[in-house]
Amino acid sequence: MNFSAIWAMATLVVRELYRRKDFYVLFILTAVITLSFGAVNFFNEGGIVRYLKEICLTLIWLSSIAIAVMTAARQIPDEIERKTVLPLLAKPVTRTDVVLGKYLGCLLACGITLLVFYVFFAAVSASKDSTFQLVSWFQALLMHWAMLSILIAMALAGSLVFAAVSSNATIVLLATGFILGILRHLNKVALMQPEPMQTILYTAYFCLPHLEFFDLRDLIVHSHPAVGWWPILLALFYADCFTAFFLVIACVLFKRKAIG
Amino acid sequence: MPPIVQIDDLVVEYVSKERGEGVKRAVNGLSLSIGEGEVFGFLGPNGAGKTTTMKVLLGFMPPTSGSASLFGTDVRQPIARQRIGYLPELTYYYKFLTTEELLRFYARIFKIPKAETEKRINEVLKLVELEGARKKQIKTYSKGMQQRAGLAQALINNPDLLILDEPTSGLDPIGRMKVREIIQRLKEEGKTVLFSSHELGEVETVCDQVGILHQGELKEHGPVADLVTKHGTHLEQIFLNVVGYATDSESPTEVEIPKEESP
Numbered sequence: 001m002n003f004s005a006i007w008a009m010a011t012l013v014v015r016e017l018y019r020r021k022d023f024y025v026l027f028i029l030t031a032v033i034t035l036s037f038g039a040v041n042f043f044n045e046g047g048i049v050r051y052l053k054e055i056c057l058t059l060i061w062l063s064s065i066a067i068a069v070m071t072a073a074r075q076i077p078d079e080i081e082r083k084t085v086l087p088l089l090a091k092p093v094t095r096t097d098v099v100l101g102k103y104l105g106c107l108l109a110c111g112i113t114l115l116v117f118y119v120f121f122a123a124v125s126a127s128k129d130s131t132f133q134l135v136s137w138f139q140a141l142l143m144h145w146a147m148l149s150i151l152i153a154m155a156l157a158g159s160l161v162f163a164a165v166s167s168n169a170t171i172v173l174l175a176t177g178f179i180l181g182i183l184r185h186l187n188k189v190a191l192m193q194p195e196p197m198q199t200i201l202y203t204a205y206f207c208l209p210h211l212e213f214f215d216l217r218d219l220i221v222h223s224h225p226a227v228g229w230w231p232i233l234l235a236l237f238y239a240d241c242f243t244a245f246f247l248v249i250a251c252v253l254f255k256r257k258a259i260g
Numbered sequence: 261m262p263p264i265v266q267i268d269d270l271v272v273e274y275v276s277k278e279r280g281e282g283v284k285r286a287v288n289g290l291s292l293s294i295g296e297g298e299v300f301g302f303l304g305p306n307g308a309g310k311t312t313t314m315k316v317l318l319g320f321m322p323p324t325s326g327s328a329s330l331f332g333t334d335v336r337q338p339i340a341r342q343r344i345g346y347l348p349e350l351t352y353y354y355k356f357l358t359t360e361e362l363l364r365f366y367a368r369i370f371k372i373p374k375a376e377t378e379k380r381i382n383e384v385l386k387l388v389e390l391e392g393a394r395k396k397q398i399k400t401y402s403k404g405m406q407q408r409a410g411l412a413q414a415l416i417n418n419p420d421l422l423i424l425d426e427p428t429s430g431l432d433p434i435g436r437m438k439v440r441e442i443i444q445r446l447k448e449e450g451k452t453v454l455f456s457s458h459e460l461g462e463v464e465t466v467c468d469q470v471g472i473l474h475q476g477e478l479k480e481h482g483p484v485a486d487l488v489t490k491h492g493t494h495l496e497q498i499f500l501n502v503v504g505y506a507t508d509s510e511s512p513t514e515v516e517i518p519k520e521e522s523p
Binding site for chain 2: 002004005007008011012015016019020082083084087089090091093094258
C-alpha cells in the first residue's frame with residue numbers, strides 16, 4: 001500500500017472542497033437561517049434557546065449529509081470522466097490506494113466542514129445559553145463525523161455501481177432518509193408481519209446501519225450530561241465496521257471496472 | 261542490455277458492448293521489444309490495438325494470454341510503473357489546481373523528497389515552457405498548454421520510459437511543433453519513448469523504430485530508414501499499403517503502390 005499516494009489523494013479532495021462553492025453556500029445558508037431565527041424573540045427565553053439550537057443542528061445535519069454524499073459520489077466518476085484516473089493509475093498506485101485516498105480525503109474534508117459548523121453552533125449557543133457543555137458538544141461532533149464516515153463509504157461504493165453521479169447521490173440520500181426516519185421503527189413493523197416478511201424486515205433491521213445511534217442532537221439541545229465514553233467507543237467501532245464493509249465493496253468493484 | 265519494454269505473444273480479448281458481437285480480439289499475438297534510449301512510434305488506424313497495448317503495459321487491463329514486462333518486471337506489479345511517465349490522449353487535469361500544485365501532487369505519489377520535487381518542478385516546467393503559467397489554475401489553460409502540463413506530469417519522476425498516447429492529437433500546428441520538440445529533447449537526453457500517433461511525418465522525424473499495427477497484429481516493424489529502403493517508398497505509402505487502403509479501387513484517394521519486395 002502506497003501511504004504517500006493515499007495521503008496525496010486525500011489532500012487533493014480537501015483542496016477541491018475549499019476551492020468549490022458548495023461548502024460556502026451551505027455554511028452561509030445555515031448561518032443566515034440560524035441568525036434570523038435567533039433574532040426573533042416570540043417565545044420565553046428557555047424555549048427560544050432550545051428552538052434555536054434545534055434549528056441550527058438540523059441545518060448542520062442536512063448540510064453535512066449533502067456535502068458528504070455529493071463529495072464522495074463524484075470522486076471516482078469525475079476521475080474516470082476527466083480521464084485523470086489514467087495518469088494516476090499509471091503511477092505506482094493500486095486501485096485500493098485510490099479508493100482509500102478518496103475516502104480519507106472526503107472524511108477529512110467533512111471533518112473540517114463539521115468543525116466549522118460546530119464552532120458556529122457553539123458560538124450561537126454560548127451567546128444565548130450560559131450552560132454550554134463542551135464534552136457533550138465534542139461527543140456530538142465526533143458521533144456526527146462517524147456517521148458521515150459510513151455515508152462517505154456508502155457513496156463511494158455506490159459511485160462504482162451507478163453510472164451517473166446524480167443517481168448515486170439521490171439513492172444514497174434516499175437511503176439515508178429511510179435509515180434515519182424509518183429503520184429505527186422497522187422491528188415494530190416486523191412484529192406485525194406474517195412470515196417470511198417478518199424475517200426479511202428483521203434481517204434489514206439488524207443488517208442496515210442504524211445512523212440514529214450517532215444522533216446526539218438532543219444531548220446538546222436539552223443540555224443533558226455527556227454520555228459515557230464506552231458507549232461512544234462502541235458506536236465508533238460500529239461505524240468502523242460498516243465503513244470497512246462499504247470500502248471493501250468499493251475496492252472490489254473498482255478492481256473489476258474497465259478503465260479507459 | 262535487457263530491453264526496457266518486452267511484449268511476448270500478447271493477446272487481448274474483450275467482450276464487445278455491441279449486441280451479438282461477443283468476444284473481440286483487440287491485440288493478436290503481438291511480440292515487441294524496445295531497447296534503452298529508443299524512440300518507438302506505434303502506427304495504425306483507429307481500432308488497430310495501439311491504445312489497448314499501451315493499456316496492458318500500464319496495467320489498466322490484464323492480457324488474455326502472453327506476457328508484457330517493463331524493465332523486466334511484470335506489468336501487473338505496481339512497482340513496474342515506478343520508472344515510467346504516461347501521457348494519455350486528451351486528459352482534462354484537475355481544473356482547480358495550478359500546474360505547480362498538480363506536479364507536487366504527482367511527485368508526492370512517487371515519494372520524491374520536497375527539495376528534489378521543487379527542483380524537478382522547475383526543470384520540467386522549463387522544458388514544457390510553462391514557467392510563466394505555473395501559478396495559474398489549469399482551467400485557464402488552452403488545449404496546447406493543458407497537453408504540455410500533461411507532459412510535465414509525465415516527466416515529474418524523471419522517468420526512464422515515456423509512454424505517450426497520441427501526444428499531438430487535437431493540437432494546432434504550433435502546439436504540435438512544441439510537443440515534437442520536447443520529444444526530440446527527451447530523445448537527446450537518452451530517454452526511451454513509446455508513442456502512438458496518426459501523424460506519419462512526425463513519426464518519421466522523431467522515431468528510431470516504428471511498428472505498424474493493423475487489426476491487432478504487428479504488420480511491419482523496424483527502423484524507419486530500413487522500412488523505406490525495403491518498400492522503396494515513403495512511410496505514408498507503406499502505412500497505406502499495410503492497412504490495405506491503397507488497394508481499394510473505390511477509394512477516393514487511390515494511390516499507386518509499388519509491389520512489395522520479398523524480405
